[in-house]
Amino acid sequence: MEEMRKLKVMVYEDYIDAVIQSLGHAGIVQLIDMREIPEDWEGVLVPYTASTEAIAKCSDLLSKIETAFESLHIQPNDFPSPEIPITNEPIEKVLAGVEQKLAELPIEEIKIYALASRIDHIIDDLGIKPEEVEKEYALTQSEEKELEHIEFELIELDKTIESSGLANHQILVERIESKHLDDYDEIGIKFAELAKFVIKSQRYFGKRLVSLKKTVEEIEGTIETEINFEEVRDNLLTLWKIVEEEKRIAEEEDKFVRSAKTVFFEAWVPESRDKEAVERIMKASDGNAIIADKPPTPDEKVPIITHECPSYLQAFGKLECAYGYPSSGDIDPIRVFAITFPILFGIMFADVAQGAIFVIAGIIFTLLRRNGKTTKGGDIIRYLLISGEMLIYIGISAIFFGFIFGEFFGPSGVIHPIFLFRIGPFQIGGFEPTQEPMMMLKFAILVGAIHISLGLILKFINELRHKHYKLSPIPICCIWLLFGGLFMWAYWGGISNISKWFAEGSLMFVGLVVLPLLVILVVTGLAEGFMEGIGFTVEVFAETLSHSMSYSRLMALGLVHSAMNYLFLVLGGVEHGVFPLQSIPLIAIGTILVMIIEGLVVFVHTLRLHWVEWFSKFHSGEGIPFKPFKST
Amino acid sequence: MDPILISLIGLALAIGVPILSAAITIIICGTALAGVGTEKPELLSRLIITVVLGEALAIYGLLIAFMLLGKLPDITTMDAANMALISGIIISVATVSAGAGISYSGSSLIAATAENPETFSSNVIGVVLSEALAIYGLLIAFMVIGQI
Numbered sequence: 116m117e118e119m120r121k122l123k124v125m126v127y128e129d130y131i132d133a134v135i136q137s138l139g140h141a142g143i144v145q146l147i148d149m150r151e152i153p154e155d156w157e158g159v160l161v162p163y164t165a166s167t168e169a170i171a172k173c174s175d176l177l178s179k180i181e182t183a184f185e186s187l188h189i190q191p192n193d194f195p196s197p198e199i200p201i202t203n204e205p206i207e208k209v210l211a212g213v214e215q216k217l218a219e220l221p222i223e224e225i226k227i228y229a230l231a232s233r234i235d236h237i238i239d240d241l242g243i244k245p246e247e248v249e250k251e252y253a254l255t256q257s258e259e260k261e262l263e264h265i266e267f268e269l270i271e272l273d274k275t276i277e278s279s280g281l282a283n284h285q286i287l288v289e290r291i292e293s294k295h296l297d298d299y300d301e302i303g304i305k306f307a308e309l310a311k312f313v314i315k316s317q318r319y320f321g322k323r324l325v326s327l328k329k330t331v332e333e334i335e336g337t338i339e340t341e342i343n344f345e346e347v348r349d350n351l352l353t354l355w356k357i358v359e360e361e362k363r364i365a366e367e368e369d370k371f372v373r374s375a376k377t378v379f380f381e382a383w384v385p386e387s388r389d390k391e392a393v394e395r396i397m398k399a400s401d402g403n404a405i406i407a408d409k410p411p412t413p414d415e416k417v418p419i420i421t422h423e424c425p426s427y428l429q430a431f432g433k434l435e436c437a438y439g440y441p442s443s444g445d446i447d448p449i450r451v452f453a454i455t456f457p458i459l460f461g462i463m464f465a466d467v468a469q470g471a472i473f474v475i476a477g478i479i480f481t482l483l484r485r486n487g488k489t490t491k492g493g494d495i496i497r498y499l500l501i502s503g504e505m506l507i508y509i510g511i512s513a514i515f516f517g518f519i520f521g522e523f524f525g526p527s528g529v530i531h532p533i534f535l536f537r538i539g540p541f542q543i544g545g546f547e548p549t550q551e552p553m554m555m556l557k558f559a560i561l562v563g564a565i566h567i568s569l570g571l572i573l574k575f576i577n578e579l580r581h582k583h584y585k586l587s588p589i590p591i592c593c594i595w596l597l598f599g600g601l602f603m604w605a606y607w608g609g610i611s612n613i614s615k616w617f618a619e620g621s622l623m624f625v626g627l628v629v630l631p632l633l634v635i636l637v638v639t640g641l642a643e644g645f646m647e648g649i650g651f652t653v654e655v656f657a658e659t660l661s662h663s664m665s666y667s668r669l670m671a672l673g674l675v676h677s678a679m680n681y682l683f684l685v686l687g688g689v690e691h692g693v694f695p696l697q698s699i700p701l702i703a704i705g706t707i708l709v710m711i712i713e714g715l716v717v718f719v720h721t722l723r724l725h726w727v728e729w730f731s732k733f734h735s736g737e738g739i740p741f742k743p744f745k746s747t
Numbered sequence: 748m749d750p751i752l753i754s755l756i757g758l759a760l761a762i763g764v765p766i767l768s769a770a771i772t773i774i775i776c777g778t779a780l781a782g783v784g785t786e787k788p789e790l791l792s793r794l795i796i797t798v799v800l801g802e803a804l805a806i807y808g809l810l811i812a813f814m815l816l817g818k819l820p821d822i823t824t825m826d827a828a829n830m831a832l833i834s835g836i837i838i839s840v841a842t843v844s845a846g847a848g849i850s851y852s853g854s855s856l857i858a859a860t861a862e863n864p865e866t867f868s869s870n871v872i873g874v875v876l877s878e879a880l881a882i883y884g885l886l887i888a889f890m891v892i893g894q895i
Binding site: 437438439498552553556661664665667668671672674675678679682712713715716719720722723726727736 | 792795799807810814868871872875883886889893
């Protein structure tokens with residue numbers, strides 16, 4: 116991961132806008148909000164208020180431009196963003212220029228043109244022939260208001276036609292097909308009424324529209340200069356972009372502080388762009404700047420450069436970031452996370468058939484997403500599309516553990532558990548969880564211990580990366596304690612044999628449980644003080660115990676999954692791996708139910724095991740992503 | 748008393764009480780979630796954890812009830828019937844406690860996250876630790892059934 120450096124810059128106030136614009140074009144620095152760290156400057160400097168005035172001015176101009184857009188019926192976001200000229204002028208000057216240009220634009224005239232084209236559009240739509248309209252109509256209000264009224268009344272007219280029941284084509288066809296004479300009469304009368312209504316309203320609107328057109332054309336005639344609508348629109352768009360840009364710069368500058376004649380700010384910059392940033396500041400300020408360029412102090416929160424996740428890890432990236440970004444210098448655990456997550460999910464959701472459904476669904480979602488269909492559909496569809504690859508991984512894992520525990524749509528007997536190997540009392544595979552729950556519990560705790568120790572190894576690496584050599588033995592001692600306790604449990608037995616731990620097994624107990632705790636106590640005591648050492652040791656002991664116990668949910672949810680499937684197998688009358696024909700709909704309903712409800716519960720529990728038991732070991736989630744200030 | 752009747756009372760407790768606590772948890776967290784969802788829908792996917800963990804309580808009850816149902820034919824003595832009753836009581840008490848924890852810390856988590864989304868990762872601990880209580884109960888209830 117790339118190192119960051121901190122720039123402390125003091126610039127003569129006349130050059131501050133040029134400096135920020137130059138840095139914004141390069142997009143290489145993240146400006147630090149000085150208002151959040153008053154202890155660094157209070158008493159010496161004051162907040163930079165010039166920017167607050169500029170922001171107000173920008174908002175004012177923006178609202179004027181947006182009103183112009185509205186009256187010209189332009190959606191600014193529908194057009195490609197225009198190129199704006201690069202300038203080194205101060206904000207006040209740029210804004211004054213914009214204001215002047217805005218006043219010069221022939222917006223009122225353009226409004227009349229827009230009005231005329233809207234009137235023509237409606238006249239065409241209604242099929243009115245202006246030469247056939249006889250009577251005059253006296254306009255009672257402004258042209259624009261009149262047109263708005265007409266448009267509103269037309270919408271009402273559409274609604275009336277719709278509510279007559281004749282607009283619905285299908286109903287009409289159905290009624291004609293049913294061939295009731297009365298119906299024909301009724302429809303005929305309705306048709307006649309509607310036709311009368313439409314003709315009447317056509318006359319009524321024709322009268323109004325034609326008079327309106329005339330008035331507007333008269334006004335049009337008084338306009339002398341040639342106006343190009345597109346040119347005005349483009350100019351307006353450019354002004355809009357310039358003001359937006361200036362507003363963003365002013366908002367960034369709002370983070371600064373100042374003395375009488377200088378402005379002071381701090382910024383993060385990646386080490387590789389450090390020289391470029393310094394050069395840009397010096398060049399833009401004509402050398403009127405003082406720059407201190409330092410590496411961050413150890414207790415500072417340094418932003419991290421986040422990389423775009425590869426698409427096959429996208430879903431895991433989102434889950435990890437939902438917890439928090441890794442702190443600066445920490446390992447990004449996404450690749451390990453992408454392996455352990457499906458494994459834990461698969462243990463709880465072990466089933467060959469349902470795993471295969473997950474894989475198929477995952478492949479479909481992935482293909483849909485890669486064909487660029489992410490934006491369509493609601494939130495849930497979007498999540499499913501993003502998690503396409505993840506569904507494939509968890510499906511494969513579910514299939515694997517389905518073979519190990521012998522599950523095919525539940526314990527149906529189609530597949531027999533496959534025995535892999537045995538480590539002491541821990542058997543991997545070769546048993547049905549519902550038949551031998553204690554075996555499953557042992558398996559779950561073993562998986563938990565391995566998972567936790569993986570987290571502790573990552574913590575060890577993090578401690579080394581941060582050069583916390585004094586604290587680095589702690590994760591190793593935690594692993595020692597974890598596996599020591601596990602060995603004691605496996606060797607002497609659980610709670611019912613606890614007395615043996617302190618009798619025959621006392622020496623072993625001292626070596627495997629007491630000793631690592633003592634080492635942790637001494638190490639923390641030496642590094643942070645004796646009282647902290649005691650507190651931390653007690654915490655480690657309690658945490659190790661409760662976190663490993665927590666993995667028993669692998670067993671509990673695995674059994675729940677198996678039991679829920681078994682329920683539908685019994686209802687469907689499935690015996691010894693034979694699925695009778697009538698059982699298929701029941702199994703289908705059961706599978707859908709289990710996959711949705713159980714799938715969600717298992718997913719949340721897998722996430723919880725990672726967020727709470729695993730991330731708490733090494734992943735603080737307190738990192739801030741590096742978001743450089745970039746102008747367009 | 749008839750051993751079967753006692754075991755059936757245990758079974759009824761094992762399924763009824765967890766479902767009730769799950770319902771109360773979902774009522775409390777679900778309404779809070781709906782309120783936040785209107786303001787900040789982007790947080791819903793994260794905060795849904797509270798409702799799902801509440802729902803899980805009912806599933807634990809279901810599991811124990813299901814296991815008791817499977818054991819019913821083996822329950823002939825009073826000792827076995829008592830064990831069935833006790834396992835029902837254990838899972839009931841455990842899920843009620845977990846439900847209370849999730850409801851309170853869950854609704855506070857939702858409100859706090861809406862105010863400041865960065866606090867989510869530390870505040871979620873309250874919810875998941877409450878949920879762990881149910882797992883402890885489940886484990887012991889499970890072991891008691893294993894003794895029948």
